[in-house]
Amino acid sequence: MSNHLRAVRGMNDLLPADSPLWQFFESTLRGWLKSYGYRELRTPILEHTGLFKRAIGEVTDIVEKEMYTFVDELNGESMTLRPEGTASCVRAAIEHNLLFDGGKRLWYAGPMFRHERPQKGRYRQFHQFGIEALGFAGPDLDIEHLLMTARLWKLLGLSDCIHLEINSLGGAESRARHREKLIVYFQAHESELDEDAKRRLHSNPLRILDTKNPAMQALVEAAPKLMDELDEAALAHFAAVRRGLDDAGIGYKINSRLVRGLDYYNYTVFEWVTDRLGAQGTVCAGGRYDGLVQQLGGKAAPACGYAMGVERLLALLLDAGVAPPADAPDIYLVNVGEAASRFAPQAGEALRDAGFAVVLHGGGGSFKSQMKKADASGARYAMIIGDDEAVAGEVTIKPLRGEGEQQRVALAAAADLLKG
């Protein structure tokens, strides 16, 4: 541990002791996704830098200072490790004409990369799971996404600690109008702005609304509201989304300051947040991005989607005391002696043929130490083979967990004995 070889900062090893929780999470997701008819899309982890600049927005923090961008020395191209999943999905959908016969429901999962200062729930390589519904207009897919996430929290047992916040950003014209009014408003109060706000005044005035500075709360409260700029279509869309939530009995809070960090969003945006993870409380977030497909060179198509942070959800599961059982074989095969060590692999294969998970003791050792390993493995049964069993073609089966006597039987009868 004291040597100089370490993982890169902010990038973590996932150890065998951690993987049962990941596997529980992933298998829960697979069943849930299937129940909504979503299909997996896998894209490369590396893309041309231009994709993210165009999709996410040149002046966002992600593009300005958080991307792992480098020049491929072999051909001079600028490459970027993906900081999020939506851009790649849309790129792939356009490239392969996935929308030629109508809308598509897609999901993806995998590592994303952002060069941020690590803290709990925020890593430089982190994992996202996300959904994109491409080619669907109208509020029905927005509603579907909110209902399905609510169902997932229930499946995971997290409903009590996650709550929903929604907002509508309206269309591009509304946002442009609002932006101008904001700039005028904040310029009139420039002396009251803090450093961050001054910096954002022209680059991203919407984000000033998000400030946590208590001294600016009153100023922000009185700022022009985006909601006042929404046109009829946007208001109707938002009303329909809210009605869908009401119909489903899902509680939510309208947060007029909720703005997403990526430029491509319009209309509905939402975040599922928790108060149990400190500053990194957003566990799932997304919204509608009707302009992105066309913006990236495809035929215009409406779309919406969301992503969730896997590490954050796993932290919540851990916090909630969810602990899937560790991996354990059905049978641990103890073998002592030369004849036994030749017979043991055959016995192992025979039991695997019958569907059992069998760990063969390796590396020799005394009978006693092998029994200790058998117990520590978590196996339900120890299968014991000594030289006398081996010569007779028999095995001794000893239950390690419950009651029951050990029995010695012919190998051919062992599977039936264990099943009965």
Add this chain to the structure above:
RNA sequence: GUGGUGGUAGCUCAAUUGGUAGAGUCCCAGAUUGUGAUUCUGGCUGUUGUGGGUUCGAGUCCCAUCCAUCACCCCA
């Protein structure tokens, strides 16, 4: 990227005003020469995150650096 706190055995932690680094657990062996999980006995494990400095002497004080953590920032 900015500021605060912290790093001692695989794990959880201890070490009086600077005086040769310790316990539990884990692991290994034995008590029981073919029977685990309990008990008893014995044993192994460290460049005190790393590199410098002050000092007769540094886990302890100083500087730098790395990592973690909390907040900011950002966002999943």
